[in-house]
Each structure stands twice: as C-alpha cells, then as structure tokens.
Amino acid sequence: MDTSVKAGGPERQRLTKGGRRTRERIIETAAELMFHRGARGTSIPDIQAAAGVSASQIYHYFGDKQGLVLAVIDHQTDTQLARQRPLLDSLDSIEALREWCDGAASRQDDRGCEGGCEIGSLASELADSDQSARTRLVSAFDRWEGPIRSGLARMQARGELSEHADTAALATALLAAIQGGMLLSQVRRSSTAYRQAVSAVLDHIESHLVR
C-alpha cells in the first residue's frame, strides 16, 4: 500500500499531517459509499458531501476517480484482512476454520444481509472494465487466500491432513464458497446460503483429515 502509483510517473508527493488525515477520510468515506452503491453508483459529489471535502481535495490526492477507486480497493483489502486477524493467521485446524467462517456469517446477519463482500462486490463490478483494478483485485484475493492455504499446509505438514489433499485447491474452493455464499445471501437476504456453502467445503476438507 503505497502513497500513489499511477501509470506515467512515480509522482511522489509529501503529505502534511492534515493532508494525510484528509486523504484517509476521503478513502474511508468513498469505501463506505462504494460498498453500498458500487463504484459507478458513487459520484464524486456524493463523496464530497459525505466526507466534507471539496472537489479539489479529491483530485489533489487521487488524480481522478479511477485513482480513488484503486485506493479504495487497496484500503478495503488492508482493512478486511486486518479485521480478520489474528484468526486469519491460525487457520490450521477445522475448528479454527469453522470459527473464522462463522464470524463472517454473524457479521452478515448483523447487517441484515445487505451488502456482500467488500472485495467481491468491487471485483464483480470492475473486473471487466478496469484493467488496473483487476490487477489489484487479483492480489487482494491472493492475499486473502494465502493464509487459508498456509493454515491447511501446516495441518498437512503436521500429518493432520492427508498428504493427498491439494491444499491450494481446497483454499481456493473455500474462498469461492465464501464469495458465492455471500452473493446468494445478499440476494436472498438470509445467511443460510452462505452457511451451507461454507459448511459443504469445510465438511469436504474435514474428510481429508487423517484418522
């Protein structure tokens, strides 16, 4: 997560203390709005009003709307991963995996199943229309999937998981179940689909347990 890397030049800029705060406030506000209304559905004037900043501030810190969207992607990735720690770093038992997945289910219920996954929603909206956004989303999903795979790999290294299990594939499958489950839950306004989707994959993983 760097200050600003855009096509063309490094274009580094020093930020003053207040400037950093303004920049953060813009990103957080934009992230919140875009989560509910999508990136395309969120206008610069919307963000101006919600964050209490002027247009020039947004363009000063992000260049253009796409620049802001990219910053939002990175911010959501950092934020969501941070929120899931430390659980995310110890997914090396079925119990830990279940507990972790369950946390997301409760969170989904708490918000009435409105809104899907902070990253998945952006991914669906931007994957085909913004090449640089897609690239960042690839790394967002990689950063998310990594800890899952690591946890499974540790289980396997310890001999708890069958050596025939493809931990990378299982990690991908679990992430996909989370994404698909979230989407169905968002549409149906019930976390049931998410729970069933995740549960199926977890059961499958469990079937690879040794003993």
Place this chain on the structure above:
Amino acid sequence: MDTSVKAGGPERQRLTKGGRRTRERIIETAAELMFHRGARGTSIPDIQAAAGVSASQIYHYFGDKQGLVLAVIDHQTDTQLARQRPLLDSLDSIEALREWCDGAASRQDDRGCEGGCEIGSLASELADSDQSARTRLVSAFDRWEGPIRSGLARMQARGELSEHADTAALATALLAAIQGGMLLSQVRRSSTAYRQAVSAVLDHIESHLVR
C-alpha cells in the same frame, strides 16, 4: 415471463409483430451490453446505437431504464436456463453433475474468462440498489437451484444418495461454488478457480453416495 408488470397498474399493451421483434432486439442488445459493462455502465444511447432503435422505442416498450433492466434479468434467466437444458433436467448422477459443471468451465475458457455469470454479475450490481431487481434475482436463482435440488433428490429417492444428505443444502452449496468460482476465474482470467471450487463440492456430494 410476462409482457410488462410494473408498479402501479397492469398497463398491458398489444404488440404488433414488428413491435415484438423490436422489443426483443432491444432486450437482447441490452443484455449483451450489460453483461460486459454492467447495467449502470450501459447507457440508453449505447443501446440505441447497438440495437439501431430510437430512444422513443426503448421508452415506449419499457417505460424507463429500470423497466429495461428488469426485462434483461428475466431474459437472461430464461436464456441461461434454456441453454443449459436438457442437461439441467437430468442432474441425477455424479457424472451428469460433473459434465454439466464442466460445460460452464469450457464456456468460460472459450471467452477467455472475461465476464462472469450472466445472472450473478447482475445480482452483485443490483441486489442492494434495486429492490424489484433483487426480487427477480431471487427467483432467478431459485429457478436455477431447483433443478439441481431435484436431481439430487431423485438420487436420494433411488437410494443412491445417503438419506442423511441434505439435498437442498447441497444444491445451494453447488450453486454458490459456481458463483464464487466464476467470480474468482473472472478476476484471475483462469478457469482453474472455478474448476477447483466446483470440484470440491462435487467431491463432497460424492462422499454421500451409498456404496
């Protein structure tokens, strides 16, 4: 799929032969554009140009853009389900399920993994912003999940699937794996994630086979 049901009144209208054709052409064109650019990313002028119609025609047949979006949702649902038949109606063996899922994977590869699921993409974009769209998407997913569940139920009725298996939950899990797998594949531009996601759930279903 009826002619036009919008909030307010039935507002039925007779369509002439040419009118029906124009209406269809608009829907198909809009569906195609919205699949690639999203509903919000597709403007009426875009559709006018691509379908070779005037603005008044679009507003004459659909009232407003939201009306067109609703028609597109129904059209995509009908089209996708029709395309998957007759396979969709005989998902009562592991082989049939695998073959069916594999078809989608090949299709995804053929288009270079650009674009996700015709229905899922719309769902992600519209679920939170358009209540009537969400309602139709609920039924779209139901119409899709139904045949999967029926197939599993038949297997169970025949005694091929354990009586302890929750066929409804398994059907939901498979649909979720398809959705999540599609999304990851779309972002990564590789069908691998889709294949792994689906494969995990199919293996899980297979574990419920009797014998």
Place this chain on the structure above:
DNA sequence: ACATAGTTGGAATGTCAATTCCAACTTTGG
C-alpha cells in the same frame, strides 16, 4: 520570518445521460 511546497474552497466548463414531446407513419379490427 521568509520562501517553498502542500492544502483548500468554490466557481466554471464541457460532456453525456435519462427522459419527455410531438408529429408522422403503419398496422389492425370492423
């Protein structure tokens, strides 16, 4: 304290989208 660089407000610009209007044209039922 001074100069430089970063920050902010707010108006102005240009583009484009959604929607409305209305007049002209065509099909259909009787």
Place this chain on the structure above:
DNA sequence: CCAAAGTTGGAATTGACATTCCAACTATGT
C-alpha cells in the same frame, strides 16, 4: 376503407457528473 391503436424518429429539456482552474490559505524547513 376508416378509425383507433401501436410504432417510430428526432429534437428538446433538464440535471448530474467528472474534471479543471485559480486564487487564497497554511504548514515546514532554514
């Protein structure tokens, strides 16, 4: 064939949005 209803073209309207400009203000380092 006539009237009613359906269809179409194209211009006009209104509003919003992304972006630019520039002048004024503030912090920072020396």
